Amino acid sequence: MRRRIVLAGFGNVGREFARLLLENRSELTREFGLDASIVAILTARHGSVENRAGIDVRKALRLADAGVSLESCGRGIRERSPEFIRRARADVVIEVTPLRIAPRQVAYDHVLAALRTGKHVITANKGPVVYHYRQLRELARKNHVGFRYEGTVMDGAPVFNLFQEALRGARVESFEGILNSTTNLVLSEIEAGHTYADGVEAARRIGFLETDPSMDLDGWDATVKACLLATVLMAGRLRPERVPRQGVSSLAPEAARDALAAGKRLKQVARGWRDGRAVKASVSIEAIGPDHPLFSVNGTSSSLLVRTNMLKEFQIIERDPGLRQTAFAVYADLIAIHEGRLSP
Ligand SMILES: NC(=O)c1ccc[n+]([C@@H]2O[C@H](COP(=O)([O-])OP(=O)(O)OC[C@H]3O[C@@H](n4cnc5c(N)ncnc54)[C@H](OP(=O)(O)O)[C@@H]3O)[C@@H](O)[C@H]2O)c1
Numbered sequence: 001m002r003r004r005i006v007l008a009g010f011g012n013v014g015r016e017f018a019r020l021l022l023e024n025r026s027e028l029t030r031e032f033g034l035d036a037s038i039v040a041i042l043t044a045r046h047g048s049v050e051n052r053a054g055i056d057v058r059k060a061l062r063l064a065d066a067g068v069s070l071e072s073c074g075r076g077i078r079e080r081s082p083e084f085i086r087r088a089r090a091d092v093v094i095e096v097t098p099l100r101i102a103p104r105q106v107a108y109d110h111v112l113a114a115l116r117t118g119k120h121v122i123t124a125n126k127g128p129v130v131y132h133y134r135q136l137r138e139l140a141r142k143n144h145v146g147f148r149y150e151g152t153v154m155d156g157a158p159v160f161n162l163f164q165e166a167l168r169g170a171r172v173e174s175f176e177g178i179l180n181s182t183t184n185l186v187l188s189e190i191e192a193g194h195t196y197a198d199g200v201e202a203a204r205r206i207g208f209l210e211t212d213p214s215m216d217l218d219g220w221d222a223t224v225k226a227c228l229l230a231t232v233l234m235a236g237r238l239r240p241e242r243v244p245r246q247g248v249s250s251l252a253p254e255a256a257r258d259a260l261a262a263g264k265r266l267k268q269v270a271r272g273w274r275d276g277r278a279v280k281a282s283v284s285i286e287a288i289g290p291d292h293p294l295f296s297v298n299g300t301s302s303s304l305l306v307r308t309n310m311l312k313e314f315q316i317i318e319r320d321p322g323l324r325q326t327a328f329a330v331y332a333d334l335i336a337i338h339e340g341r342l343s344p
Contacts, residue, residue: 001033003338004052006040006088006119008081008110009096010064012207013124013151014041016327017094018057024331034338039090040077044097046070048077052089082109086117092146092337094330095123098211101220101240103131115139115147120342122333124151124326126224130240133231137343146337148344151329153179153225154302157318158332160344163233170310172233174273177304178297179225181208181321182216183248183268188299190256191265196248207323208300219247219268219283226270226281229304234272236279244282251285259287267294 007014021028021036028034037054046064049055051074060073077084085093093114097107108128114121115136123129128136129149140147153159163172178184185208186199200217203209208216215221223245230236248268259266264287272281288295293315297303303317318325336344 001338002035002037003092003334004037004039004090005334006042006085006090006093006114007038007096008042008085008093008107009098009125010041010043010046010060010070011096011098011211012323013096013326013330014094015061015064016207016323017096017330018061020324020327020331022057022061028335032335032338034335036334040084040088041070041073042077042081042084043070048081048084049074050077050084050088051075081106082113085110085113085119088119090119092120092122092334094334095121095125095128096330097125099125099215099221099224100127101215101224102127105131108132111136111147112139115143115145118143118145120146120337121148122146122330122337123149124330126152126221126228130224130228130231133228140343144342146333146342148333148336148342150333150344151326153228154304154316154318155181155321156325156328156332157302157316157321159229159304159316160232161332161336162316164344165341167308167311170308172272173307173309174271175229175233175304175306176269176271176294177226177229178267178294178302179270179304180216180219180222180268181300181302182210182213183219183222184297184302185300186217186248187256187266187268190253191260196251196253203300206300214247214249217247217249219245222268222270222283223281226272226283230272230279230281234274234279236272236281238279238281244284246284248285262287264289265295267297269294
């Protein structure tokens, strides 16, 4: 079955997803009966293009990697991106534009336009989900379309799938995690004797730094992830702007090495917990000792420790993820929607 895809965003994640599709085209058809065809690509500064017969993805990747316009891949799109999504002849919209901290944002307009016109949505962009989760989930249900967002919190590691499918019936009491790879990498680099700037550059080189680096370095990314987990898994109602937040940019240069000298390590810990009927969250940089389950989570690795009323405490660790793992989350969501599993 042919699934026509609009790719909103063709940066690190969008391109890696396109590569994954290219590499696995025959397996997707053979194993899943899925013929995934990218029929439009939307960008901010590199042109937006539509080709109803299917865009030549190899060519699009070549042009994007060279930093030139994509418009020779088909018909240039002139209208605003949400309008295009509304009228597009497509089955699935994949939203991978940059994270923004604001309820009004173009990514939300993209998702809304898609769901309202009966298109499935997959996103790795936390922004629309953290601010509008309930509305988007209800809209998707009403219109019998998919709304999946596995790549938003731990790249390819299944967090939402795990809780909303395998662990249905278990009540999440609290969680703590290392959820921002850039921050963890910067802290590991400083411990290894490098500078803060070296750490940031290392994150940029592997495509992990957010489009706006302050999203990672000022703690926004981890805060949005904590809010997302608290909203989806614990039915909380949190706004990232109101959650206590600490980013690695606020640290004194010697702090990580001082902690190490004391046998501890600095980690940015994102927490969510119940407080009476409310759900709360916080993100702070803390010195933790070797007995803490997050102590050995290094570099770009991330981890989530969860306490539930059924399974007590358990931990998910994703070791050294790269862009491929985020792209895989989108890929796995596409297969799920194709198979009729519309929400996690
Ligand atoms: N990178 C990661 O490891 C990772 C992991 C998990 C989740 N995510 C999330 O995935 C999303 C994408 O991240 P990324 O690293 O791929 O970002 P990126 O490399 O900066 O790419 C963003 C893409 O979105 C396009 N874009 C920006 N504004 C747009 C608009 N209004 N309409 C259409 N396209 C627009 C950009 O166009 P131009 O090319 O013209 O600039 C670019 O192609 C973010 O929300 C991020 O939080 C990223």
